[in-house]
Amino acid sequence: MSAILLPVAxxxxxxxDTANGVSEHEIAMRLMKVTEEAGEASAAYxxxxxQNPRKNITHTTADVADELCDVIIAATVALHAxxxxxxxxxxxxxxxxxxRLNATHL
Structure with a gap:
């Protein structure tokens, strides 16, 4: 994991916090942002x-990877709340x- 993830998040x-405050609504929005980004990763996949015959192939593996990075960032930002x-x-x-992984010998 990048050493700058946590400081940037x-x-x-x-x-x-400064722009929107830290109300329960704002915290919920940060959590929902994770889901939004996951949806974008799914759409890119x-x-x-x-899979959409009307659109054919519209994204690359790099696009999926980029969206997954957005999921990680959004989740890390939400974690701070x-x-x-x-x-x-x-x-x-x-x-x-x-x-757990070591215990399963994978």
Whole structure:
């Protein structure tokens, strides 16, 4: 993971706090942004595979990757609204997943 993800996400979260406040509605909007970005990643995949016969192939693997990056950024920004320690929380989660992966010998 990029070393700049958390600091940039913190800056985005701070800018959103300043511009929009930190009401329950605003926090919900940040969470919904993750879903919006995931939808865009799905749409890019549909476009990459040509699943819409009317449109044919409209996206590339790079487009899907770009949208997935947007999902990661949006999720990291949203994470800042739910914890004061996003870095350690993310690291702990990754450690848990890594231990589970190691236990399954994959």
């Amino acid at each position: 913190a800056r985005i979260a701070a800018a959103l 549909i476009g990459m595979t040509g 739910f914890t004061d320690t996003p870095g350690p929380d993310l690291t702990a989660k990754l450690d848990t997943v890594a231990r």
